[in-house]
Amino acid sequence: MKTFLKFLPLAALLAISNVNAKSKVILLDDNSEILGKWTVFAETAALHKIDNKKLKNKWVFHKNGTMSSFGFDPRLNGFVEVKVTYEVVDGLIIKQIQPSSPKTESCKVVKLKDDFMTLKCKYLYYLLKR
Secondary structure, three states: OHHHHHHHHHHHHHHHHHHHHHHOOEOOOOHHHOOEEEEEEEEEOOOOOOOOEEEEEEEEEOOOOEEEEEEEEOOOOEEEEEEEEEEEEOOEEEEEOOOOOOOEEEEEEEEEEOOEEEEEOOOOEEEEEO
16 A cells, blocks of 8 residues: 555656646647648657657648648559548648548647647657758
8 A cells, every 4th residue: 555655656647747748739720830841751650769750751731621741652663643531620720541431530730849749649749940
């Protein structure tokens, strides 16, 4: 019982930090802050992990609600462009998962400062720079 009581304050601190980490979402008014070309330089399952997967993909958010994604496809040994639709709803970016698919995912902006942006989508964080 004494051991449990010793760890109770630590557990409370961890719970509070998790709540704060989840609440740090930047809600967008519209797409004006994300319009233009972005380089996706890394993706990761968790921000605290050092082993980010390095990327050199490009995302371009257009005014008309489409997003172009340019990435290297090793099967074709070249770069491929994929266009999907997106919209800003309740401050979140709702984008198609694949072209010609009605399935979407919501992405939260967790960091937007100067020319850097971090998005938290369903399974991954994407680190972008202009």
